[in-house]
Amino acid sequence: xxxxxxxxxxxxxxxxxxxxxxxxxxxxxxxxxxxxxxxxxxxxxxxxxxxxxxxxxxxxxxxxxxxxxxxxxxxxxxxxxxxxxxxxxxxxxxxxxxxxxxxxxxxxxxxxxxxxxxxxxxxxxxxxxxxxxxxxxxxxxxxxxxxxxxxxxxxxxxxxxxxxxxxxxxxxxxxxxxxxxxxxxxxxxxxxxxxx
Amino acid sequence: xxxxxxxxxxxxxxxxxxxxxxxxxxxxxxxxxxxxxxxxxxxxxxxxxxxxxxxxxxxxxxxxxxxxxxxxxxxxxxxxxxxxxxxxxxxxxxxxxxxxxxxxxxxxxxxxxxxxxxxxxxxxxxxxxxxxxxxxxxxxxxxxxxxxxxxxxxxxxxxxxxxxxxxxxxxxxxxxxxxxxxxxxxxxxxxxxxxxxxxxxxxxxxxxxxxxxxxxxxxxxxxxxxxxxxxxxxxxxxxxxxxxxx
Numbered sequence: 001x002x003x004x005x006x007x008x009x010x011x012x013x014x015x016x017x018x019x020x021x022x023x024x025x026x027x028x029x030x031x032x033x034x035x036x037x038x039x040x041x042x043x044x045x046x047x048x049x050x051x052x053x054x055x056x057x058x059x060x061x062x063x064x065x066x067x068x069x070x071x072x073x074x075x076x077x078x079x080x081x082x083x084x085x086x087x088x089x090x091x092x093x094x095x096x097x098x099x100x101x102x103x104x105x106x107x108x109x110x111x112x113x114x115x116x117x118x119x120x121x122x123x124x125x126x127x128x129x130x131x132x133x134x135x136x137x138x139x140x141x142x143x144x145x146x147x148x149x150x151x152x153x154x155x156x157x158x159x160x161x162x163x164x165x166x167x168x169x170x171x172x173x174x175x176x177x178x179x180x181x182x183x184x185x186x187x188x189x190x191x192x193x194x195x196x
Numbered sequence: 197x198x199x200x201x202x203x204x205x206x207x208x209x210x211x212x213x214x215x216x217x218x219x220x221x222x223x224x225x226x227x228x229x230x231x232x233x234x235x236x237x238x239x240x241x242x243x244x245x246x247x248x249x250x251x252x253x254x255x256x257x258x259x260x261x262x263x264x265x266x267x268x269x270x271x272x273x274x275x276x277x278x279x280x281x282x283x284x285x286x287x288x289x290x291x292x293x294x295x296x297x298x299x300x301x302x303x304x305x306x307x308x309x310x311x312x313x314x315x316x317x318x319x320x321x322x323x324x325x326x327x328x329x330x331x332x333x334x335x336x337x338x339x340x341x342x343x344x345x346x347x348x349x350x351x352x353x354x355x356x357x358x359x360x361x362x363x364x365x366x367x368x369x370x371x372x373x374x375x376x377x378x379x380x381x382x383x384x385x386x387x388x389x390x391x392x393x394x395x396x397x398x399x400x401x402x403x404x405x406x407x408x409x410x411x412x413x414x415x416x417x418x419x420x421x422x423x424x425x426x427x428x429x430x431x432x433x434x435x436x437x438x439x440x441x442x
Contacts, residue, residue: 034302035432
């Protein structure tokens with residue numbers, strides 16, 4: 001039931017069809033985090049997946065040895081900015097889950113610093129998600145989640161957890177950090193699944 | 197998980213637009229149906245052009261509590277799309293769409309989940325004072341002002357948001373430390389300059405005595421301050437941040 005705002009014409013006449021509703025294009029790359037930027041070294045870095053049967057862990061070198069891909073994707077932040085055509089490099093979750101047996105349908109993503117976010121396994125497999133270690137041709141900056149973050153471009157970007165350290169498989173969809181603090185369990189930008 | 201059903205967008209009527217600083221405006225809204233908000237939360241504003249084009253942005257809320265009167269303070273970003281409209285065009289009687297309140301983390305509540313029992317340090321850079329002013333006000337109203345300290349960093353005295361209100365809180369006993377980066381009031385004991393780790397360490401209490409810190413401002417300010425707090429021994433879990441802009 002929107003109405004015309006008196007005096008507002010807007011700047012964005014040519015609306016890019018890749019822009020989901022309620023989003024605005026940015027050229028820079030804003031930073032949003034709930035707390036300080038943790039200092040995470042790749043020396044003692046590890047990534048693990050916990051399932052109903054146990055824990056599988058990779059070191060930094062072991063994870064990258066699973067094979068990296070270069071992808072160009074659009075990212076959409078719930079705070080209304082979208083950045084198009086970002087170049088990323090990372091290990092596809094498909095490669096990680098080739099080594100994993102699980103019957104659980106949901107994932108809690110855990111990060112250094114205590115951040116968590118919940119994602120359905122279906123949203124991570126089939127070429128839809130990566131553990132990303134480079135963006136725009138450079139190692140991922142700490143404030144953007146370096147040394148590695150989850151990259152799930154089809155969902156609002158709070159699901160792309162910075163400083164990722166592991167996944168815990170879950171039978172049920174439990175809320176992570178922002179999902180407990182007002183944000184949507186799924187987070188599809190095209191249907192504006194922003195908030196509860 | 198708590199589930200709340202809320203209407204997607206509410207119609208807000210502008211009741212006042214007041215000068216905040218040379219570049220910022222204070223915008224007072226009446227929002228029928230507003231469910232009230234915690235100190236520190238934010239809302240989305242949506243504007244619609246005659247051809248249906250829409251733009252949405254998030255803004256921190258300077259007011260708190262159950263009232264349908266919602267106060268914002270918006271700095272003009274000349275290259276922006278929504279803030280120039282809000283600061284130059286919007287006037288009393290206009291209607292805009294709002295959605296909220298949003299964010300349940302960068303908030304302070306006097307009791308229950310999200311509350312504190314010990315000392316709290318607020319640190320704001322520039323317009324980052326907006327949610328911190330709401331928190332300081334809430335603490336004062338709850339009789340908890342003695343536990344709170346506020347550090348503000350602004351370019352000059354004329355750039356201080358909520359200057360009169362902060363002076364009143366200071367007169368009532370809130371400890372406020374002020375940093376001027378470009379121009380200080382005459383007779384100010386130190387030359388203007390950016391906050392540093394050492395100057396931060398000199399004015400905030402020992403890490404062990406702080407239960408929680410709230411840091412809000414432009415990204416470089418928040419990154420620097422949060423990093424210094426950790427250097428000074430603050431546990432990362434005690435530091436809540438809100439970053440403005442890119």
